[in-house]
Ligand code: SF4
């Protein structure tokens with residue numbers, strides 16, 4: 001089991017999660033963060049810290065695609081350990097539909 005970052009992180013990117021992770025397994029892209037599944041120790045402390053409720057256990061239904069997405073981009077994006085300023089319009093995007101497609105073009109094949 002691991003935890004995964006899901007669609008509602010996109011353009012919210014509050015980054016409270018990176019402050020609490022004991023093994024620094026978050027990776028950052030232009031519009032969102034992901035968790036490296038082979039580094040996450042399943043402690044769960046990041047899940048309640050996310051203001052966008054974007055962090056879920058991969059044991060939940062429908063999370064297989066997101067687990068693949070997190071693994072894919074954790075291998076491509078740089079590690080992040082310090083919180084940065086979230087986008088000024090982060091709240092406007094919290095819960096907005098269609099963020100995955102808007103940020104990644106066609107829905108990422110890892111999610112399909
Ligand atoms: S706290 Fe939540 S919304 Fe913010 S970067 Fe982490 S996962 Fe994304």
Ligand code: SF4
Nearest residue numbers: 021040041043044046
């Ligand atoms: S569950 Fe724990 S180890 Fe995994 S990403 Fe969250 S804080 Fe880090």
